[in-house]
Amino acid sequence: MTLPLHEALKQSPWQNQPVPHDAASWIQRADEVAAILAVDALERDRAAEIATHEVRLLKDAGLTTILGPTQFGGGSQSWQTALQIIQVVSAADASVGQLLGYHLLWAWAVRLVGTDDQIAAVEQLYTSENLFFGGAVNPRDSDLNIEDAGDHLIYTGQKSFSTGARVSDLVVLEGTLPDGAHVFAIVPTAQDGIEFLGNWDNLGQRLSESGGIKITGVEVDWAGAAGYVNKEFQPLVYNTLNVPLIQQIFTAIYLGIAEGALRTAGTYTRDRSRAWPYSTDPKDSASAEAHVLETYGDLRAKLWAAQALAKSVDEEISLILHADREALTAGQRGLIAVRVAASKQVASTVALEVTNRIFEVTGARATSNAVGLDIYWRNIRTHSLHDPVAFKRREVGEYELLGLLPEPSWYT
Template sequence: MSIPSAQAPCLPPLLGDLFPARPVQGEAGAVLLRAQAVIDTVIAPTAAQRDREGGYPHQAMAALKATGVLALAVPRAWGGLGVTQALSLEFMLRLAVADPAIAQIYKVHDDLVREIFVYAPAALRPVLARRIVHEHVILGMAVAENGRRADSFMQTLARPGHAGTHVVSGRKIYATGASGADLVAVSSFDPVRAQQAGGSVRAGVRMDLVPRGAAGLRFHHDWNRMGQRATDSGTVTLENVVVDDFWNALAPDTALPQHVALRFQAGFSAILTGIGIGALRAVCAFVPDHARPWGAAGVDSADQDPYVRRLLGEIGADLFGAWCSVAQAGRLLDQHEQGEVPRAMVAMAASAARSVATRAALRAASEAPAAAGARGTDAAQGLDRYWRDARTLSLHDPVDWKNAEIGRNLLTGWVPEPGPYQ
């Protein structure tokens, strides 16, 4: 991270000198500064309330959309800002410090934009870019299905309709961002197209961008988890939803990018690290004026207690390491897209970041409150939401598999095959 000059506009520090101010420049920098102002004045002050109430955060997202951040990942060739994945990850982290649910909603949009502009038909790209850049359209996702295994897909079916349309029916789970999205990315399988292509499964896979108000598209608002409550990541059903083939973002003859899962993992790691930073910041703000020092410490205030300093310092060091690992994964993702590093190198970095960030976030959220003492458990402080958010997000897929993949690579030189989760 570069050292800011006195004149350069900067995003504010997040964790003292461990995560200092970040200089920004140009149009993207102006957008990020506006977004940071919304984070500080709109999103952060109301995060605890959204955690209590659940549901999609319409007001906060409307304020964020108005800053222009949805265009960050749109390629410059199509009128977007084309920022690096490393910068997108830092923005996700900054959002997560304030409200990780909003960070996850933004992450879905950022990931989808980067993915779709790789494989979308040529005619769709400029249309989609204009809608995102000029109309602040946000994308949501309805892909996961309730199969026997976590990687079971293609239960949602598409059948040919009239005059360049398909009719889609199925049930989706974990549909983060879908209920408040302007366009919902819905995956489905067209068995007719697959058969026509000689039995090619790939040829039958679709990714339609469905308007939120489409007839037959229903959001059940049944997300009732202990954390990440404001993602509204519940069930979505489609009953004979008619989709225009123009909005099938997955061109049948386009090769799929092989690092999508790695980008997803890096984003989760950024959000987890942000949750940990948020928890540590909240405790550090509470301790000096509100925590009581232990009598045996022989000090006048809890922030002078050497054990409090040691605990929070260790947690800060853990989070510093987590952020460094996320930043490295982001840099390697960018380098991989430029053809500079192999996928295996990115895969190991993404798995390492997920491992380190998970441990750092859970420790920060569960152990940092010890420095606040019993007074810190007052519901008004809301310290419990950090652990609930971190624990919920950490279970998106098992981190033990990330550690095992790293170990297998170290022991045998094994290289993971591209897949939904590796």
């Protein structure tokens, strides 16, 4: 029998087990993590405690280092596998899926913008010590201010959202120098200049630790300014892949939510829903009713289609992310951005439909708080507002009709 998270953590289920050696065994490991999270996901959502135990579970399972180099204890897996794992975890607990997805993004940030030496140092550090990442890079807020103090930089400012940072070991900062130049840096989370506001109190994704953060006088050596050599940034088209990547992470979270919702609703319908007796063709069980079967068939077909599109885009973006950084062209970057936009819009739409319509085939009693089917709708409704999906549809429309590719921005 699978135990609730707090009980399962008393002794790591993977203690003395080797690191998974291939994609299939990593996905199996993710399934094991998901089984633990699913037991008490609703109770933990309602308690809304700081996600310390959830992060420990991810670390114990090794999912935090699946992209890290093998020589330092990591999995050296592809982003295609990582995105599938995010989807598996999100089906059980979307908040934890979000924490994992954002961690993996920020762990990859040094590859996106760093120098070769910075990449080597950061990947050895976080992989060998199994450190967890958060980020303070919300672009809708004013940038953090950066002062150039000679041999080091000083960051100061505030961000409304900082997913994962409160439970992190390392946090990614982004700000601007007086001349407008942007600088990313990775700093230890536990320091006096970093304060968490503890104000994440939202409809869904309650354990994603997405509240505000205040930065006061955090110092970073110029050597830690990602992608800078002698105070000059070394630009690559590859630097701009952070947005397509995080948008595809969103797709994985959304599809995970939809999968979890459909799976849970199906169990409820089979075990607890009652047939409607006032019918010209009454059935003995709800599972035999035509409208119930039609609805489940419709939702499953749509979810399969969304998953198939996402799987294709996962493979495409993974190939780009693991290829030569200097070889990426603006055209290739634009094409993957529009493919990601298509994948995300479909996933968002399908997940919203699934999490809404499951109530039509579970019945009035399924709205009980004791059942908790609302967690899926609350989670997708909350996160799908991250940036307007209408703009993703427009990007795809501009490509289809006008042959235009999205220009890199904080959201494309």
